[in-house]
Amino acid sequence: MSEDLLPTDPAPSSDVNRQLELALRERDIILGSAGLGIVYVRQRVILRCNGRYAEIFGYADASEPLGRSSVELYPDEPAFKQLGAEAYPVMASGQRYKTERLMRRRNGELFWASMTGRLIAPDDPAQGSIWIVDDITEQRQAQDALAAVTAELQLILEHSMVGIVFLRDRRVTRCNRSFELLFGYEPGELNGSSSRQWYLSDADWEAAGQRCYEPFKQGRAFEGEMLLRKKDGTPVHCEVRSKAIDVSDLSRGSIWITMDISARKNAEGALVQAKDELEHLIKKRTRQLQQTVLAMEQKVLEQQRAEAHIQRLAHFDALTGLPNRVLLAERCHQAIEIARRHGESLALVFLDLDHFKNVNDSLGHRFGDELLKTLARRLKTAVREQDTVSRLGGDEFILVLPGTDNTGAGHVAEKVMELAAQPFQIEQHELNVTPSIGIAMYPSDGSDFDALCRSADIAMYRAKQDGRNSFRFFTSLMQAEARRGLQLENSLRRALERDQLSLVYQPQVSLVSGQVIGAEALLRWRHPELGEVSPAEFIPVAESTGLIVPIGEWVMRTAVQQLKAWMAQGMAPLVMSVNLSSVQFRHNDLPGQISRILDEVALPAELLELELTEGVAMRDPQGAIAVMNDLHRRGIRLSIDDFGTGYSSLSYLKKFRVYKLKVDQSFVRDLGDDPEDRAIVSAIISMAHSLGLQTIAEGVETLEQMQFLRSQGCKEVQGYLFSRPLRAEEFPAFVAAGTRVLDEHAELWHYAI
């Protein structure tokens, strides 16, 4: 190998030669075994090289390159020259020249070579140079790869969107721009600084260090969210992922990948808030809905109740709970239908309490209501399951009794009379009432509900007329009378305008002086077809239709005009009594109306006397007292007509501004043979005296009656004994002859006196 590298020199002596030869051999062996290529080049020609050199450049052995131009070893001539230009100045200064270059193998392949060259004689470059060459292609490739990876990593680091920081001993060794931007630092500002600065507090910093220690030690990544701070102190939510660079040596530090999640956190916060608000809203809405639903349920319930109530009201009487007229009509229609199909009869019983109004007026509606409720309960006990007991209103009840004939209806009516007759104990009061009952039968008295009602009503009315407290079956005669009532009503409407009304005057005589001291005006109606109609028949019709108001005014005006006319004819003044219906009495401005008439006629008020029945004060005693007071103030006299027949309350009587009581003719009629009537009449007269009231008795037909009345202290009388009601033109003559009547009975008269 030595000959491969060095020129063979002649040996100076055998020993010396021998030693030199050995030394050269050692050197050759060393060079030959060297792992690096070594070449001796002079004047661009390869003079010597070792095996490794030949191997590197692709020669078969170390002898093959010898004598070849070293230029071939370069990629091209310029490369060769460039090396020469760079290397020879260095080598000429005695230094080694070191470079890494691309060189060319024998097969033309380029490879990276590290080359270290030195001139054998720096002062004589022509002596050539020795180069140590190594094939570093693999190393360069590895370096390139590493550089590429490093560059890539650098790229990643620099352009990563997330912040990346390398810490050692918790100080920044390196970080990317994103990390700096994340925390608001200038480029490079963080290098070498402590990580403490982006923690909010020492405690946080310590805690973070402790939290990541364990994962680092185990080679795991630490992951978590942290609230950190920017350079200016602004808090920033970060997601952090960190790992020790070398698990076996934690002192080599760690890498931290940091991401700003403030936006996400804010969004999450906003989301949580929005969710909370939504939940709150939903809860509120749910509450509202629940309330609405509740309110609606309540409303529906109320509606249902109201409907049920309306339904009940529509079909049942609120006071007694009995079916009302509507339901009664329905049931009656059904019952009639069944009766018609089976050819059966049916009874409709109309019940009305006598003088029930008095209970209400005297004790109050509460008592009246209680009485009606009790009566309703009693009535239900009187009938069968299939019967209907209903209340029409007021004190009117109707019973429908399917499959009932006259006998059965009569029994029920008697039973009802009994039940109604039993006293009603309401609070501390024991009340007694009597019913008047009318019965109509299907099919004889009506083929439908309305017709049966009308018939029963007529029958009931008849029961009342016949003295009340009784029952009557409807008859065809009643039908005729009812028809007449209707006819009267229609005719009465035109009676005034057709001048069919007139007045007659019944003299009133003083039992003290025997003189005619007054006249009672009594109304007469002469109908062209019906003839003379009794006021007892048409006055109730006039009252029920309200016609009594204009008729009454006419009576008043006619009566006072008549008195005025008589006086004008020379008759001594006397008192004109005019009957006043309770309907008139309740009419607005009665006192004013009477005063106007008196003014019109220019008659002193004290010559007019108004006869009121006891009933006028029943409905509204206080109002009646006020009207009486008003009339009294105007100087108009008041008397109570038909005294004893009504429902007088003595306590009210004392307050009434009346000056006279008129004893009803029903008591006078039987004075002769009824001790009870005598007792009543004497009681009325003495009571009147004790109240400071005068008395007049009506319907006096006999001397006995007159004598009795006079003996009891009654001062005035009227009746057929003295005179029937007279026509106006007859009256003055009677007054003139009046004493004659008494004269006829002068003996008795004197006896009586």
Ligand SMILES: Nc1nc2c(ncn2[C@@H]2O[C@@H]3COP(=O)(O)O[C@H]4[C@@H](O)[C@H](n5cnc6c(=O)[nH]c(N)nc65)O[C@@H]4COP(=O)(O)O[C@H]3[C@H]2O)c(=O)[nH]1
């Ligand atoms: N049996 C008998 N009867 C006698 C006797 N003396 C008089 N009468 C009659 O008895 C009635 C007395 O009148 P009244 O009690 O006010 O009863 C009156 C009165 O309540 C009412 N009335 C009559 N005219 C009017 C009027 O102008 N206005 C009002 N509101 N009612 C009147 O009609 C009722 C009946 O009147 P009249 O048929 O005129 O019947 C009169 C009269 O004709 C007698 O000795 N024996």
